[in-house]
Amino acid sequence: MTWFKSNSIAALMLKRIGLGLVTLWVISLLIFVGVEALPGDLAEAVLGQSATPETVAAFRKELKLDLPPHVRYAAWLGAFVRGDFGNSLANKRPVVDLISWRFANTLFLAGVTAIIAVPAAIVLGILAALYRNTLFDRLISMATLSTISFPEFFVAYILIALLSVQVALFPSIANVNEQMSFWQKLYAIFLPCLTLAMVVTAHMMRQTRAAIINILSSPFIEMANLKGLKRLRVIVLHAFPNALSPVINVIALNLAYLVVGVVIVEVVFVYPGLGQLLVDSVSKRDIPVVQASGLIFAATYVFLNLLADVLSIVSNPRLRNPR
Amino acid sequence: MKRGNEVERLLLEGKLSRREFMARMSAMGLAAAVSPLLSSMPAMAAGPKRGGRLRLGLNGGATSDTLDPGIQLAMMPQTLVYGTLANSLVEVDADGRPVPELAESWEASPDAKKWIFKLRKGVEFHNGKTMDADDVIYSLNWHRKKGTKSAAKPLVESIAGMTKTGKYTLTFELEEGNADFPYTLSDYHLVVGPKETDLAKGVFTGGYMIKTFEPGVRAFAVRNPNYFKSDRAWFDEVEILGINDVNARTNALKTGQIDVMNRCDLKTVHLFKRMPGVQVMRQDGFKHFTFAMRTDTAPYDNNDVRLALKYAVDREQLVKTILRGYGRVGNDHPISVANRYHADELPQRSFDPDKAKFHLKKAGLPGTTFKFHAAEVAFKGAVDAGVLYKEQAAKAGITIDVVREPNDGYWNNVWMKKPFCAVFWAGRATEDMMFSTAYAKGVAWNDTFWDHKRFNELLTAARAELDEKKRRGMYVEMQRIVRDEGGVVVPMFSADLSAAGDKIGHGKLAANWELDGFRAPERWWFKS
Numbered sequence: 001m002t003w004f005k006s007n008s009i010a011a012l013m014l015k016r017i018g019l020g021l022v023t024l025w026v027i028s029l030l031i032f033v034g035v036e037a038l039p040g041d042l043a044e045a046v047l048g049q050s051a052t053p054e055t056v057a058a059f060r061k062e063l064k065l066d067l068p069p070h071v072r073y074a075a076w077l078g079a080f081v082r083g084d085f086g087n088s089l090a091n092k093r094p095v096v097d098l099i100s101w102r103f104a105n106t107l108f109l110a111g112v113t114a115i116i117a118v119p120a121a122i123v124l125g126i127l128a129a130l131y132r133n134t135l136f137d138r139l140i141s142m143a144t145l146s147t148i149s150f151p152e153f154f155v156a157y158i159l160i161a162l163l164s165v166q167v168a169l170f171p172s173i174a175n176v177n178e179q180m181s182f183w184q185k186l187y188a189i190f191l192p193c194l195t196l197a198m199v200v201t202a203h204m205m206r207q208t209r210a211a212i213i214n215i216l217s218s219p220f221i222e223m224a225n226l227k228g229l230k231r232l233r234v235i236v237l238h239a240f241p242n243a244l245s246p247v248i249n250v251i252a253l254n255l256a257y258l259v260v261g262v263v264i265v266e267v268v269f270v271y272p273g274l275g276q277l278l279v280d281s282v283s284k285r286d287i288p289v290v291q292a293s294g295l296i297f298a299a300t301y302v303f304l305n306l307l308a309d310v311l312s313i314v315s316n317p318r319l320r321n322p323r
Numbered sequence: 324m325k326r327g328n329e330v331e332r333l334l335l336e337g338k339l340s341r342r343e344f345m346a347r348m349s350a351m352g353l354a355a356a357v358s359p360l361l362s363s364m365p366a367m368a369a370g371p372k373r374g375g376r377l378r379l380g381l382n383g384g385a386t387s388d389t390l391d392p393g394i395q396l397a398m399m400p401q402t403l404v405y406g407t408l409a410n411s412l413v414e415v416d417a418d419g420r421p422v423p424e425l426a427e428s429w430e431a432s433p434d435a436k437k438w439i440f441k442l443r444k445g446v447e448f449h450n451g452k453t454m455d456a457d458d459v460i461y462s463l464n465w466h467r468k469k470g471t472k473s474a475a476k477p478l479v480e481s482i483a484g485m486t487k488t489g490k491y492t493l494t495f496e497l498e499e500g501n502a503d504f505p506y507t508l509s510d511y512h513l514v515v516g517p518k519e520t521d522l523a524k525g526v527f528t529g530g531y532m533i534k535t536f537e538p539g540v541r542a543f544a545v546r547n548p549n550y551f552k553s554d555r556a557w558f559d560e561v562e563i564l565g566i567n568d569v570n571a572r573t574n575a576l577k578t579g580q581i582d583v584m585n586r587c588d589l590k591t592v593h594l595f596k597r598m599p600g601v602q603v604m605r606q607d608g609f610k611h612f613t614f615a616m617r618t619d620t621a622p623y624d625n626n627d628v629r630l631a632l633k634y635a636v637d638r639e640q641l642v643k644t645i646l647r648g649y650g651r652v653g654n655d656h657p658i659s660v661a662n663r664y665h666a667d668e669l670p671q672r673s674f675d676p677d678k679a680k681f682h683l684k685k686a687g688l689p690g691t692t693f694k695f696h697a698a699e700v701a702f703k704g705a706v707d708a709g710v711l712y713k714e715q716a717a718k719a720g721i722t723i724d725v726v727r728e729p730n731d732g733y734w735n736n737v738w739m740k741k742p743f744c745a746v747f748w749a750g751r752a753t754e755d756m757m758f759s760t761a762y763a764k765g766v767a768w769n770d771t772f773w774d775h776k777r778f779n780e781l782l783t784a785a786r787a788e789l790d791e792k793k794r795r796g797m798y799v800e801m802q803r804i805v806r807d808e809g810g811v812v813v814p815m816f817s818a819d820l821s822a823a824g825d826k827i828g829h830g831k832l833a834a835n836w837e838l839d840g841f842r843a844p845e846r847w848w849f850k851s
Binding site: 038039040044045046047048049050051052053054055058059061062088090091092093098157160164165168171172173175177178267268269270272276277280281283284286289 | 380385386387388389394396470471472473474476477523535537538539540541543564565566567568570571574575577578580581731732734735736738747767768
């Protein structure tokens with residue numbers, strides 16, 4: 001049992017996964033209470049202006065919305081732990097069918113964006129640290145900070161106006177469907193991807209630059225400089241590995257944002273992701289769908305935070321062997 | 324040529340007759356320079372062609388949509404189910420008249436209480452079954468059966484009984500006479516599917532068959548080779564994309580990713596019209612906005628208060644600012660110029676601060692503050708309309724307090740609850756449907772809680788009246804009653820604006836619903 005020390009990574013992960021599950025359960029409770037607290041229920045929300053008392057009553061009876069809330073929550077939780085996500089109340093489709101392909105779409109967009117944005121941010125951050133306080137550094141900082149300061153939809157509309165309407169290079173709507181090949185899909189999501197990349201790069205790039213600059217004042221960097229090593233080598237091989245921990249945390253937060261926070265970009269580019277589904281389901285009070293998407297988002301956060309912690313421990317021997 | 328282009332555009336939008344057009348063009352010395360654009364006019368078109376994939380980008384789709392014909396609440400499923408996949412017994416044509424669709428013909432008893440419908444023979448469902456009277460009965464009962472969730476229940480409630488009097492003959496017994504019964508059967512909910520099946524599966528008789536349907540996102544349908552209409556459903560495939568953001572729709576049309584969009588942005592449509600390769604289409608239909616007052620609640624139970632609030636609206640200004648000119652002023656009743664019995668002879672009510680002041684004084688309530696509730700979901704620009712109304716009424720010394728309500732839950736928590744609020748009405752194809760939906764005593768959507776004895780009597784009498792002239796007289800009187808004693812301010816009727824690439828051909832647009840009565844996929848075609 002030597003591997004299972006109370007402060008080993010495995011123990012930490014187990015503990016964190018356990019806490020994560022508790023978090024998810026609390027979140028499911030909060031989501032349920034939150035949706036219940038909204039005025040009106042599914043029957044009224046779906047029928048809207050055309051609701052009459054009789055049809056609303058028929059709706060409620062069929063969907064068992066007339067049962068007390070704790071009974072409905074218990075029924076949902078019971079099915080959920082057995083792996084049954086239930087059916088959408090609004091159109092009776094299995095929640096899994098509604099969510100799975102949308103979540104795949106969301107991950108596809110987030111993944112492609114991350115593949116572009118993370119290396120770009122890190123390289124730019126390293127370069128900015130390397131040429132600190134030069135014109136180059138200032139230009140990068142200004143450019144990335146301006147893209148992050150504009151609202152996403154603004155960046156999106158500017159890109160559409162330039163790259164889609166003025167010069168017809170890329171489609172203005174990212175209409176992906178199962179009839180398309182991988183490359184066609186990649187082409188279709190170019191603009192949303194670029195928008196998101198511009199929005200998330202700044203955070204990661206600034207954090208990389210700050211962390212490296214922070215390390216640059218340490219004695220061992222001074223030693224490396226005194227040995228006469230090249231500046232690039234000092235930064236990439238000596239400073240950067242020591243700056244990884246905070247960078248990983250910022251990257252994890254940004255990745256989580258790419259999964260859960262992109263509903264505006266989805267709307268502007270008509271991209272069928274999970275965000276739009278969640279918004280629609282909340283406005284229709286479709287609790288099973290809200291629960292499932294909310295939990296997926298929460299689980300994404302829990303997982304990415306866990307991953308960030310594990311990676312920063314792995315990357316930092318001091319955290320690996322705490323005294 | 325700029326002016327010449329402008330005149331051409333007026334002609335294409337139907338604002339000029341051909342004769343006026345030729346006169347204006349020759350006045351400019353341009354008669355010979357008429358562009359080939361005009362060959363798109365139906366009268367000169369070479370006739371519809373088959374083929375192509377029609378791509379519609381529509382506002383009004385949600386991930387909670389369904390193909391259930393009873394729950395068709397937004398533009399995307401309505402266009403998909405009624406306009407693409409299915410047919411009703413009766414269709415409303417471009418001139419607003421009921422014409423046979425799945426029915427071949429019909430006749431009414433003299434009291435309009437009994438209707439005999441002969442069905443078209445040899446109509447096949449997408450699953451290969453041949454349609455007969457049993458399917459029609461089953462489909463209508465979908466909305467009538469006990470515990471139905473259908474929003475069309477109030478429409479079919481008046482049917483006391485349906486009997487199959489032959490394989491292709493159906494007899495309807497109505498609770499009371501209804502001369503507009505064929506219109507009722509043209510409703511977009513009342514489509515026909517095969518008996519003993521789940522109608523939410525999307526199997527109907529229409530010109531296209533559903534292949535994929537992802538609610539709120541995309542629907543894809545292919546042409547039905549056995550469609551019973553040979554002169555309709557010209558496209559090979561129809562793709563409907565849910566695009567709720569108006570800028571995304573506009574860009575998608577500009578960049579050729581879709582062929583047709585609905586609901587243009589009123590703020591930018593004048594720029595859009597100037598784009599080459601784009602046609603903007605305007606339909607003046609039944610859609611109107613109302614300011615509803617609860618006539619069972621003080622102070623709105625006093626007709627002088629209601630008249631004061633009716634005289635305190637500057638309708639022209641509202642049409643100009645809120646609708647950017649794409650609409651018409653209302654006359655405090657819900658009957659549109661597109662309706663058959665619109666009362667042209669009623670004088671138009673206009674902004675009159677003095678009369679408003681007079682009526683408020685007569686009611687003995689000067690200095691009252693009226694709380695007007697509005698939200699953007701009531702109609703686009705409702706809150707702005709409220710603020711304008713407040714300014715206008717201030718000129719008559721009337722204080723209106725605009726309360727901005729949340730969009731979420733507006734129809735459950737504000738509409739029919741607060742005594743004075745903004746309301747959207749899609750309108751109805753017939754006077755009777757409109758009045759009996761929202762103005763008759765005690766009906767579910769009577770949002771003014773209005774009860775007028777003479778009006779209710781006329782409503783029943785006019786419904787069963789088969790004599791056109793007498794009927795018209797009754798409806799005119801009813802419009803007058805609503806205008807002078809009803810609980811609504813009807814400041815404006817809103818036009819529908821849609822746009823398409825100029826390759827799309829179409830005939831005269833039906834005004835009953837957006838996009839040619841939801842029927843663009845069935846009625847339109849690619850010119851080349």
